[in-house]
Each structure stands twice: as C-alpha cells, then as structure tokens.
Amino acid sequence: MDTHDGAATPRDVTTTAQMQGYLVPMSALPTAPTLLDLSPTVAASRLAEWVVEAGLPGYRTRQLLPRLWQRPVGAWSEASDIPAELRERLQQIWPLSRLELATMQTSADGTRKYLWRLQDGELIESVLIPSGARRTLCISSQAGCALGCVFCATGTMGFRRNLSPFEIAGQVRELVLRDPSDKPTNIVFMGMGEPLLNWPAVDTALTILNSPEGLGIGARHITVSTVGIIPGMEKLAARPEQFRLAISLHSPDEERRLPLMPIEKKYHLKQVLEAAKAFSKRITFEYVLIAGKNDTNRDADDLARLARRMGALVNLLPLHPGGAPGLTPTTPHRIREFADRLKTQGIEAVVRRSRGLDISAACGQLRVEVEARKGKHREPSAP
Numbered sequence: 001m002d003t004h005d006g007a008a009t010p011r012d013v014t015t016t017a018q019m020q021g022y023l024v025p026m027s028a029l030p031t032a033p034t035l036l037d038l039s040p041t042v043a044a045s046r047l048a049e050w051v052v053e054a055g056l057p058g059y060r061t062r063q064l065l066p067r068l069w070q071r072p073v074g075a076w077s078e079a080s081d082i083p084a085e086l087r088e089r090l091q092q093i094w095p096l097s098r099l100e101l102a103t104m105q106t107s108a109d110g111t112r113k114y115l116w117r118l119q120d121g122e123l124i125e126s127v128l129i130p131s132g133a134r135r136t137l138c139i140s141s142q143a144g145c146a147l148g149c150v151f152c153a154t155g156t157m158g159f160r161r162n163l164s165p166f167e168i169a170g171q172v173r174e175l176v177l178r179d180p181s182d183k184p185t186n187i188v189f190m191g192m193g194e195p196l197l198n199w200p201a202v203d204t205a206l207t208i209l210n211s212p213e214g215l216g217i218g219a220r221h222i223t224v225s226t227v228g229i230i231p232g233m234e235k236l237a238a239r240p241e242q243f244r245l246a247i248s249l250h251s252p253d254e255e256r257r258l259p260l261m262p263i264e265k266k267y268h269l270k271q272v273l274e275a276a277k278a279f280s281k282r283i284t285f286e287y288v289l290i291a292g293k294n295d296t297n298r299d300a301d302d303l304a305r306l307a308r309r310m311g312a313l314v315n316l317l318p319l320h321p322g323g324a325p326g327l328t329p330t331t332p333h334r335i336r337e338f339a340d341r342l343k344t345q346g347i348e349a350v351v352r353r354s355r356g357l358d359i360s361a362a363c364g365q366l367r368v369e370v371e372a373r374k375g376k377h378r379e380p381s382a383p
Contacts, residue, residue, distance in 0.1 A: 035068060035094050036166035036173075039204055040213035043068060050093070056086070064090070069169075069214045074098060074177050097166050099174050116174070118143070118167060122160055125191055126171040128182065137184035139171045141202055142193020147227055149261050151250070151288050151324040154192045162198040168205035172215055186221045190246070190286075195224050196232025203235070210241060219243050225286060227263045228272030237278035246284040246315070247276060251294045252302035260293065273310060283310060288317045289330035289338060300338050304345040314342060314349040 035043050048061045063082065073079045076090040099116040102123060106112050112128040122143040129136045143160035145152070175182045187209055189195040195202045202224070208214040209222055219241035226233060227248045236243060249269075251257035258264040276283050285307060289295045307314050316339055319329040330338070335351055342349040 034097050034166060036097050036170065037164050037204070039207040040065065040069065040211045041207075044213070047094075054089070060086070065213065068096075069173065069208060069211075070216070072173050072177055097170065099167065099170050101174070114171070114174075116171065118163075124163065124167070124171075126175075127191065128175065128184065134186060135182065135184045136186040136188060137172060137175065138188050138190045139168060140191035140193055141168055141189055141195040141198050141205075145193050146197070147194055147261070147263050149227070149248075149250075149263075151260065151290060151319055151327055153324065162201060163193070165201045165204035165208060168201060169208040169215065172209065172217075176215075183215075184217065186223075187217055188223045188225065188246075190223075190225045194227060194229060196226045196229035196236065199232045199235055202232075203239075206239070206241075206243060210243075220281070223284070227261055228267045228269070228275075229263075230267050230271060230275045233272070233275045234278065237275075242281050244281055244284070245276060245279050246286050247272065247312075249285040249287050249303075249306075250290075252299060252306045256294065256299070260290075273306070276310065282313060284313045284315055285310075286315050286317060288319050289335055290319050290324075291328040291330045291334075293327070295330045295334055295338055297341060300341040301345070304342050304347050307342070307347045307349075308345070314347055316342075316349055316351045318352070 035046065038046065044061060044065050047064050048058075051058065051060045051064075064079075067073050067076075067079050073096065075096055076082070076087045076094075079087060082090070097119070099118065102115040102117040104112060104114050110130045114126045114128070116124050116126065118124065124140040124143050126140065127138040129138065140163065142162055144157045145154045146159035148155045172184060172187065175184065189202070206222065206224075209217050210219050220243075223244040223246050224236060225246040225248055233245070236245065248261070249257075250260050252269075254264055254269045257269055285303070287294070287303065303314065306312070316335060318332070318335060319327060321329055339349045339351050
C-alpha cells in the first residue's frame with residue numbers, strides 16, 4: 001500500500017518488510033487499526049459515515065475530528081463540549097488509544113527521555129530536545145531494530161515488531177496531552193528502528209504529523225533518517241511534501257562502512273547516494289565519530305568529497321557513551337580537527353553537542369537498562 005490518506009494495516013506492514021528482505025512475523029504485529037491509525041482525511045470520512053448511521057447532525061463530524069490530533073483528548077469523556085451520552089457511545093465504538101508512560105528521565109541540559117509502554121507490553125523511546133524556541137522530538141518507528149549497527153544500543157535488543165501509525169505519531173500526541181507547550185516544532189525519525197522498513201505506517205504517520213487537520217508540523221521541519229533502504233527512499237521522494245532526508249552514513253567508504261553497518265551488504269552506499277538524488281531538498285549526512293573507526297584524516301577527506309558531490313550538510317555526532325559500551329568516542333579535540341578539515345574543503349559541517357549525557361539518552365539505552373534491571377530476557381524476532 002502506498003497512499004498518503006490510507007492506514008497501514010498489519011498485513012501491509014509485513015508484506016513491505018518481506019519485499020525488502022526483512023521478515024516480520026505475524027505474531028509481532030500491532031493490534032487492529034483505530035481512528036488514530038488513520039490519516040485525518042480517512043478518519044473524517046469514517047466519522048462522517050458513523051455520524052450519518054447514528055442519526056446525528058452533520059456538524060458532529062467537524063466537532064469530533066479536532067479531538068483526535070488538533071485539540072486532542074486522552075479519552076472521549078474529557079471532551080466537555082460533546083454531550084455526555086454521545087461521549088459514552090464514542091468511547092464504546094471509537095476508543096482513543098494511549099501510550100503509557102513507563103518512565104521519564106530529565107537531564108540537567110533540559111533533554112527529556114520518555115519510555116512508552118505499548119498495549120502488548122513492548123517499550124519504545126522518544127527524546128525531547130529543547131533549544132531556545134525550538135523543540136525537537138526524536139521518535140521511534142519500530143520496537144527494536146534488525147539492522148545491528150555496532151554503535152546503536154537498539155541493535156543489541158534485536159527486532160521486536162513494527163509500530164502502527166498511531167504508535168509513531170502518538171509519541172507526539174502524548175506530549176501534547178501532558179503539556180501543550182511541549183508540542184514539538186521539529187520531528188526527527190532517529191529513534192528506535194529503521195523508519196523505511198516500516199514504510200506503510202511511517203507514510204500514514206507523516207501525513208498525520210504534517211496535515212493541518214493532524215498535528216500541523218511543517219514538512220520541512222520533519223526529517224526521516226535512514227541507513228539507506230532504497231525502496232523506502234524512492235517512496236518518500238515520491239511524496240509531494242518537502243520532508244527532509246538524512247542518511248545515516250558513518251563512513252564515506254563502502255568497505256569501511258560495512259563493519260559498522262551490516263546493511264551495506266544489501267544496499268551499497270553508491271546505490272543509496274544515487275537514490276538520494278531524487279530529493280529536491282538538501283540532504284544531511286549523519287556521522288557518529290568513533291575513535292579509530294571513522295575519524296582519520298582519510299575519512300574526513302573522503303567525506304568531504306562525498307558531501308561536495310551531493311551538496312550535503314554534514315552533522316558530526318559524538319558517540320554517546322551509553323549507546324555502545326565496546327566503542328570509544330572520538331575526543332572533543334579530534335572532533336574539532338575533523339570538522340575543521342571538512343570546513344577548509346568547503347563543506348558545511350555542524351558538530352552536534354551530545355545531549356542528555358547524565359541520563360540514558362542514547363537510542364535504545366533506556367529500554368535496555370529497564371529490561372536489564374527487571375531481569376527480563378526476550379528473544380528477538382528473526383529479521
């Protein structure tokens with residue numbers, strides 16, 4: 001399925017994963033879709049049909065729809081502008097799903113890490129990063145991840161299942177329900193999982209996030225990060241909105257990238273960069289610096305040539321020490337040298353400050369720690 005107004009069904013998600021070479025077991029799929037799994041256009045149509053069948057006045061649809069995303073309520077009982085009897089009927093027929101907050105950590109720098117519990121007990125993470133008037137929310141698209149990048153804590157837990165559209169966009173909804181002033185200005189798909197291996201759900205979630213009848217976040221303020229899943233990149237590029245693309249690069253050379261990112265076996269960097277040319281907006285290279293792995297002068301020079309050819313911005317990210325205990329972060333001095341070497345070759349390179357160092361802010365870190373404390377061990381689903 002590849003429609004911006006549809007909802008991703010569990011079978012759609014499985015089929016997409018199978019096509020791309022990653023089998024998603026049927027037992028690992030989310031529950032049946034609800035109103036919050038539908039794009040605002042489809043949700044409005046479903047509500048309008050129900051309003052007619054229930055013999056209600058047509059204006060009820062216009063009254064109900066904003067309560068999904070624009071002015072969300074945690075339950076229909078909270079919608080005081082709707083008659084009590086109608087609220088009860090809505091709760092029975094169209095219950096509003098929630099993500100349960102399992103735990104939250106707040107850093108001294110203002111970063112907040114949320115661990116959400118899903119209906120089946122799975123745990124996913126979001127990170128809210130405030131910076132002046134800008135509030136960036138890093139969201140998850142899968143529970144776990146099948147890709148096994150060596151610098152990512154999520155990869156150590158293996159793949160659990162894909163998230164539904166609601167479970168993705170609902171990470172934003174929950175923040176708004178808790179405090180409307182926390183509504184993110186920017187969204188990055190850089191949390192747990194590979195978003196383009198869950199394209200049908202991410203496709204619908206993008207519509208919910210961007211639509212004026214949804215959360216109303218501008219497309220240019222929404223970034224999808226991928227290791228380079230080419231079929232998903234092609235689908236994202238085909239959308240009319242100007243969503244931004246970030247490529248999780250981490251090495252400018254295919255041979256040196258492979259030990260860090262096993263996906264290089266399936267989608268070679270040269271092919272990934274060719275697919276990225278379909279995006280009209282400037283792309284970003286995400287580059288986590290790891291001592292002795294990808295931080296040499298040779299790496300910097302090769303990265304400069306690649307970024308120049310693609311017209312890409314380079315985000316240099318210090319390795320979060322909690323994300324990969326077996327790896328050593330590049331020193332701050334060497335990071336500055338690496339960045340300066342890029343800049344002297346005409347590349348726009350930004351050194352991102354590590355946030356949340358005093359909390360479990362690395363991707364997947366909080367979930368891994370919580371499950372370890374509980375002595376919980378679950379076998380990952382086979383990719």
